[in-house]
Amino acid sequence: MTDAHRKILVLFAHPALQKSRVNRALIRGLDVMDGVTFHDLYERYPRLEIDVRHEQELLLQHDIVVLQHPFYWYSTPAILKEYQDLVLEHGWAYGREGRALRGKILLNALTAGGSEEVYCAQGRNRYTVRRLLAPIEQTASLCGMRYLAPFVVHGTHALDAAEIELHRRDYHRLLEALRDDRVDLDAAARATHVNADIDAIVRTHTH
Amino acid sequence: MAAGGFFTQALVYLTAAILGVLVAKRIGLGSVLGYLLAGVAIGPAVLGFVGAEGSDVMHFAEFGVVLMLFLIGLELQPSLLWRMRSAILGLGGLQVVVSTVAIAAIGMAWGLAWQVALAVGLSLSLSSTAIVLQTLQEKKLMRTDAGQSAFAVLLFQDVAVIPMLALFPLLATLPRHVEEGHAPGDAGWVSTLPPWGETLVVLGAVSAIVLVGRFLVRPFLRAIARTRVRELFIAAALLLVVGIALLMDSVGLSPALGTFLAGVVLANSEYRHALESDIEPFKGLLLGLFFISVGASIDFRMIAQQPGTVAGLVALLIAVKWLVLLLLGRLFRMGLDQNLLFAFALAQAGEFAFVLFAFAIQDGVVPVDVASLSIAVVAISMATTPLLLLFYERIVRPRVGTRESAPRRADEVVEVNPVIIAGFGDFGNIVGRLLRANGIGTTVLEDDSDRVELLRRLGFKVFYGDASRLELLQAAGAAEAKLLVIALDDLQRTHQMVKSVKQEFPHLRILVRAQGRVDAYELLESGVERVYRQTLDSSLTLGVDALRMLGFRAVQAHRAAATFRQHDENDLRELASMRHDRPAYLSRARQLIAQLEELLQSEVRDSGPVDDSAWDAESLRREFSEKSA
Numbered sequence: 134m135t136d137a138h139r140k141i142l143v144l145f146a147h148p149a150l151q152k153s154r155v156n157r158a159l160i161r162g163l164d165v166m167d168g169v170t171f172h173d174l175y176e177r178y179p180r181l182e183i184d185v186r187h188e189q190e191l192l193l194q195h196d197i198v199v200l201q202h203p204f205y206w207y208s209t210p211a212i213l214k215e216y217q218d219l220v221l222e223h224g225w226a227y228g229r230e231g232r233a234l235r236g237k238i239l240l241n242a243l244t245a246g247g248s249e250e251v252y253c254a255q256g257r258n259r260y261t262v263r264r265l266l267a268p269i270e271q272t273a274s275l276c277g278m279r280y281l282a283p284f285v286v287h288g289t290h291a292l293d294a295a296e297i298e299l300h301r302r303d304y305h306r307l308l309e310a311l312r313d314d315r316v317d318l319d320a321a322a323r324a325t326h327v328n329a330d331i332d333a334i335v336r337t338h339t340h
Numbered sequence: 341m342a343a344g345g346f347f348t349q350a351l352v353y354l355t356a357a358i359l360g361v362l363v364a365k366r367i368g369l370g371s372v373l374g375y376l377l378a379g380v381a382i383g384p385a386v387l388g389f390v391g392a393e394g395s396d397v398m399h400f401a402e403f404g405v406v407l408m409l410f411l412i413g414l415e416l417q418p419s420l421l422w423r424m425r426s427a428i429l430g431l432g433g434l435q436v437v438v439s440t441v442a443i444a445a446i447g448m449a450w451g452l453a454w455q456v457a458l459a460v461g462l463s464l465s466l467s468s469t470a471i472v473l474q475t476l477q478e479k480k481l482m483r484t485d486a487g488q489s490a491f492a493v494l495l496f497q498d499v500a501v502i503p504m505l506a507l508f509p510l511l512a513t514l515p516r517h518v519e520e521g522h523a524p525g526d527a528g529w530v531s532t533l534p535p536w537g538e539t540l541v542v543l544g545a546v547s548a549i550v551l552v553g554r555f556l557v558r559p560f561l562r563a564i565a566r567t568r569v570r571e572l573f574i575a576a577a578l579l580l581v582v583g584i585a586l587l588m589d590s591v592g593l594s595p596a597l598g599t600f601l602a603g604v605v606l607a608n609s610e611y612r613h614a615l616e617s618d619i620e621p622f623k624g625l626l627l628g629l630f631f632i633s634v635g636a637s638i639d640f641r642m643i644a645q646q647p648g649t650v651a652g653l654v655a656l657l658i659a660v661k662w663l664v665l666l667l668l669g670r671l672f673r674m675g676l677d678q679n680l681l682f683a684f685a686l687a688q689a690g691e692f693a694f695v696l697f698a699f700a701i702q703d704g705v706v707p708v709d710v711a712s713l714s715i716a717v718v719a720i721s722m723a724t725t726p727l728l729l730l731f732y733e734r735i736v737r738p739r740v741g742t743r744e745s746a747p748r749r750a751d752e753v754v755e756v757n758p759v760i761i762a763g764f765g766d767f768g769n770i771v772g773r774l775l776r777a778n779g780i781g782t783t784v785l786e787d788d789s790d791r792v793e794l795l796r797r798l799g800f801k802v803f804y805g806d807a808s809r810l811e812l813l814q815a816a817g818a819a820e821a822k823l824l825v826i827a828l829d830d831l832q833r834t835h836q837m838v839k840s841v842k843q844e845f846p847h848l849r850i851l852v853r854a855q856g857r858v859d860a861y862e863l864l865e866s867g868v869e870r871v872y873r874q875t876l877d878s879s880l881t882l883g884v885d886a887l888r889m890l891g892f893r894a895v896q897a898h899r900a901a902a903t904f905r906q907h908d909e910n911d912l913r914e915l916a917s918m919r920h921d922r923p924a925y926l927s928r929a930r931q932l933i934a935q936l937e938e939l940l941q942s943e944v945r946d947s948g949p950v951d952d953s954a955w956d957a958e959s960l961r962r963e964f965s966e967k968s969a
């Protein structure tokens with residue numbers, strides 16, 4: 134590993150991991166992946182008592198922040214909201230003096246029960262996942278962060294183990310590419326999902 | 341005095357006190373008036389139970405005033421006293437000077453020589469510390485603006501007596517009266533010293549009190565407290581006050597002032613509340629006795645001879661002092677209702693006048709007839725004070741549009757904490773530190789004197805005493821506090837405390853520590869709402885950690901503990917009501933335990949707490965596959 138690598142912080146939030154199928158698969162191996170810090174929020178703060186200074190320290194030490202979570206009520210599980218409310222302090226993350234997060238990259242990696250078809254203007258859920266994530270995208274913008282399209286695993290209820298494994302490979306490939314600076318960031322920022330056409334966004338070699 | 345005589349006297353005084361106060365309270369008058377009327381009743385004019393020895397009794401009972409000032413001193417920390425300096429010197433000084441001049445002028449217009457008029461003016465300018473403070477305290481007016489100012493003025497007056505006594509010999513125009521013998525406050529050997537020597541002795545006595553109070557009294561009381569013999573502590577407290585009073589008396593200073601000073605020195609000590617609660621009953625009884633003897637000493641024969649003159653003089657005296665007070669209150673920017681209260685409260689003459697007139701006769705300053713007329717006027721004016729305050733309360737105040745809670749100023753006499761913690765072992769300590777860290781003042785009561793000493797050294801505000809005693813709670817401010825935390829490790833005393841607090845301070849919300857389940861049952865049964873089993877939280881925390889070490893997710897372990905806790909608390913309450921019916925209790929307890937276990941096991945089977953089934957996507961998935969099938 135060289136210094137050219139970017140450091141990734143995965144903020145993972147699943148309140149009932151013992152019941153998870155998809156996320157449990159997605160995180161397998163993340164704790165040993167080079168350049169990645171896997172941070173299990175619910176395990177660290179089961180009662181949502183977030184250590185703000187520690188979290189800010191962690192954010193400062195990383196270049197890329199991934200919010201990984203199941204999609205709950207078109208949003209994140211509660212702890213990620215609490216995290217934003219407490220950690221992104223005025224004068225630190227935003228405001229005239231708040232520059233701590235400038236230039237860092239932020240994206241969601243989420244799993245949703247609904248299929249891709251229901252998440253569009255014509256579908257039952259009326260909005261795309263990316264649009265539903267607008268509050269987070271705007272938060273990133275206020276903090277001067279670059280927001281990328283989310284990594285989404287759709288239709289979790291119907292997935293079998295083999296399909297889940299394919300998603301895991303995509304996810305890990307994306308994280309490694311982000312770490313090694315092999316992602317076309319402009320394309321990733323424009324897309325609706327980073328993993329809709331992952332080959333177009335991830336280059337095989339450094340340029 | 342023969343024992344028979346003593347007991348007869350005690351019988352007369354106690355009966356009079358009880359009847360007088362009972363009747364006075366029944367018809368809505370304060371206790372002071374009750375005592376005074378009782379005194380009149382047993383005095384020579386009516387029943388004649390007490391005669392010439394009445395003044396001896398008064399002299400003895402003046403010790404009540406001494407005790408009262410000691411108690412007031414205990415409530416007054418030096419810093420507060422310092423903050424009151426402008427009120428004491430400015431308001432107090434002006435009151436004495438202006439009233440003296442006004443009364444002396446009237447006396448001269450009456451035809452008295454200026455020396456006599458001045459002596460009478462000085463004596464009558466003083467007000468009655470005993471009556472005013474007792475009445476204001478009883479009416480809970482001490483902490484108002486007016487109460488504070490009245491207190492400041494009285495304090496100044498107490499000091500002013502000393503130079504007045506020194507001045508009297510210079511005003512003498514008549515031959516000395518010597519047959520009076522020993523007069524109160526007679527400085528004896530000190531007066532034989534040259535002036536600088538006298539000053540030195542006085543300064544020495546005052547610094548002795550401060551130094552002894554600071555450095556010797558606390559270890560002394562600690563040693564006494566360690567014996568855990570209660571009456572020994574009471575004896576020590578009385579000894580302290582008597583000793584100081586004697587010391588002051590022997591150097592010609594006011595004993596009341598000396599004990600006040602000692603009180604201030606001890607105001608920061610851990611024994612403050614214990615001293616307060618032990619001295620309080622003595623003070624109350626002696627003050628009552630004092631008021632009775634004032635009532636008994638009113639010379640109705642003289643009044644009968646010239647009723648018009650006496651009545652006129654009383655009215656004139658009160659009117660003049662009232663006016664001066666009102667003007668000064670104005671000058672010091674008091675609100676109208678407070679100013680009026682201040683003026684009505686201090687308009688009488690006081691017990692110091694008795695002392696001063698005794699001296700004035702002895703030194704040949706004031707002729708006997710003028711003095712005895714004045715003494716009658718003083719006594720009657722004292723008796724009118726409770727009536728005047730009643731008049732103020734019922735008639736005047738409703739008309740001047742009072743604000744019910746007069747604005748509290750920064751320099752309150754007493755610090756009032758919203759929380760009282762009884763017992764400061766490991767349990768109370770944590771509660772207290774948490775509250776303190778959040779800026780909540782706590783008054784802590786602890787009866788282990790060694791621990792008190794240690795905690796004090798660590799900077800805690802802890803007071804020594806048995807918290808289950810009502811008087812100590814009273815002294816600690818239970819009437820004003822909001823919460824009482826009982827963190828004692830003794831169930832017996834906890835019960836006792838709960839019972840008496842519910843009776844005497846029903847407004848206090850009680851939070852009680854319980855050692856375990858059985859204690860909790862008993863406390864719940866006695867009607868305590870908030871019972872905290874001391875082991876519940878730490879054992880649940882340990883259980884949670886054990887689950888996590890066995891591979892449970894943190895959230896799951898915590899939610900399981902929360903479920904457990906909720907059920908257990910509910911069961912506790914349910915079982916508390918039926919635990920005297922042994923068989924029913926046992927079978928219900930078994931049932932509840934089985935229920936809880938069933939609940940928790942089902943959680944493990946479904947690999948998650950039942951009440952968290954919202955997070956469970958299993959049923960979602962089933963429904964989905966049914967639909968797509």
Ligand SMILES: Cc1cc2nc3c(=O)[nH]c(=O)nc-3n(C[C@H](O)[C@H](O)[C@H](O)COP(=O)(O)O)c2cc1C
Nearest residue numbers: 153154155156203204205206207244245246247957
């Ligand atoms: C409380 C809750 C809320 C959910 N809300 C949504 C939702 O708004 N949209 C959606 O597509 N799926 C929703 N789901 C389904 C989850 O997204 C899906 O079960 C999860 O992503 C599966 O991942 P896992 O196996 O790691 O738990 C919800 C599930 C739960 C338990």
